[in-house]
Amino acid sequence: MSDERLLERLRELKRQRNAVVLAHNYQRGEVQDAADFTGDSLGLSQEAAKTTADVILFCGVHFMAETAAIICPGKTVLIPDPNAGCPMANMVTPRELAAMKAKHPDAVVVTYVNSSAAIKAMSDICCTSANAVKVVATIPPGREVLFVPDQSLGDYVAKQLGRPLILWPGYCPTHHHILARDVQALKAEHPDALFICHPECTGDVVALADKVASTSGMVKWCKETPAKTIIVGTEIGLLHRLRKDSPGKTFLEVSPLADCPNMKLNTLEKMVWALEDMEYRVTVPPEVAGLARRAIEKMLEIT
Ligand code: 13P
Ligand code: SF4
Numbered sequence: 001m002s003d004e005r006l007l008e009r010l011r012e013l014k015r016q017r018n019a020v021v022l023a024h025n026y027q028r029g030e031v032q033d034a035a036d037f038t039g040d041s042l043g044l045s046q047e048a049a050k051t052t053a054d055v056i057l058f059c060g061v062h063f064m065a066e067t068a069a070i071i072c073p074g075k076t077v078l079i080p081d082p083n084a085g086c087p088m089a090n091m092v093t094p095r096e097l098a099a100m101k102a103k104h105p106d107a108v109v110v111t112y113v114n115s116s117a118a119i120k121a122m123s124d125i126c127c128t129s130a131n132a133v134k135v136v137a138t139i140p141p142g143r144e145v146l147f148v149p150d151q152s153l154g155d156y157v158a159k160q161l162g163r164p165l166i167l168w169p170g171y172c173p174t175h176h177h178i179l180a181r182d183v184q185a186l187k188a189e190h191p192d193a194l195f196i197c198h199p200e201c202t203g204d205v206v207a208l209a210d211k212v213a214s215t216s217g218m219v220k221w222c223k224e225t226p227a228k229t230i231i232v233g234t235e236i237g238l239l240h241r242l243r244k245d246s247p248g249k250t251f252l253e254v255s256p257l258a259d260c261p262n263m264k265l266n267t268l269e270k271m272v273w274a275l276e277d278m279e280y281r282v283t284v285p286p287e288v289a290g291l292a293r294r295a296i297e298k299m300l301e302i303t
Helices: 003-017 029-034 041-050 062-071 094-103 117-121 132-137 151-161 180-189 215-224 238-245 268-277 286-302
Strands: 019-024 037-039 055-059 076-078 108-112 125-127 145-148 194-197 229-233 250-253
Touching (some): 003 029, 019 041, 041 055, 041 286, 055 268, 062 117, 062 286, 094 145, 108 132, 125 132, 125 286, 132 286, 180 194, 180 229
Parallel strands (some): 019 055, 055 076, 194 229, 229 250
């Protein structure tokens, strides 16, 4: 089927099912363009929380759809490809976290949304890349903080707040393909360019940045900056959104290796199949969802 026919069928199915399509900023360009709303993890959860649709077709990775299912217990949440996981979210298991909590019984557990519902349910509060500094800043300075699972984001937050955090050794394989030497080479080639990056990048890359932000934070900053050339240190799917929102500017990717294969599993065809067959449903057992919801809602209140 041509893209135009797929889009027509998608529109028809959306009407029939009373569905809304949410897409993360790293999705394939054609998937982003077919969505009702594109955004970062925080923006997508806020959008899920306020939608009046019966069905949410979530084009992102599994933890994002799961977060929508936790926030919206009465709605049907579908993901176009059930294999779209996040390797970082798999770097912490409930058993491992329980052992760490036993070692630090007084620590406040702050969990990045890139984690499973079971891990969120064991946490005191969640955060995203857009609000991690703000969330940790609400914890009294004397309290120990266990930051799970992204050590790079945790390290960034610790440096911003000038306070030590206990860091879980998880990381994003995609963002760790962005190397400081590649950024320096591009800066040398384009001396007028500014460099922005996501806090999932390693500390040496973050240290080179003119701006560190969530994916939607980067989109906003790029629209507002007078700079004409911007080097982008994040997953390369964001370049579609950046070029669409700031057409007069030049965006340079640091590395073609910064590609999240899981994010790219969702396609227009799979979106249409998902609404035709009402698959693949993302559900969370109510006892886990209840605890996880508390941690997510605490975060949403702060933001
Ligand atoms: P954002 O919340 O900044 O969109 O990031 C999500 C993510 O998975 C980054 O790799
Ligand atoms: Fe997970 Fe990294 Fe992909 Fe984001 S880019 S979904 S953190 S693997």
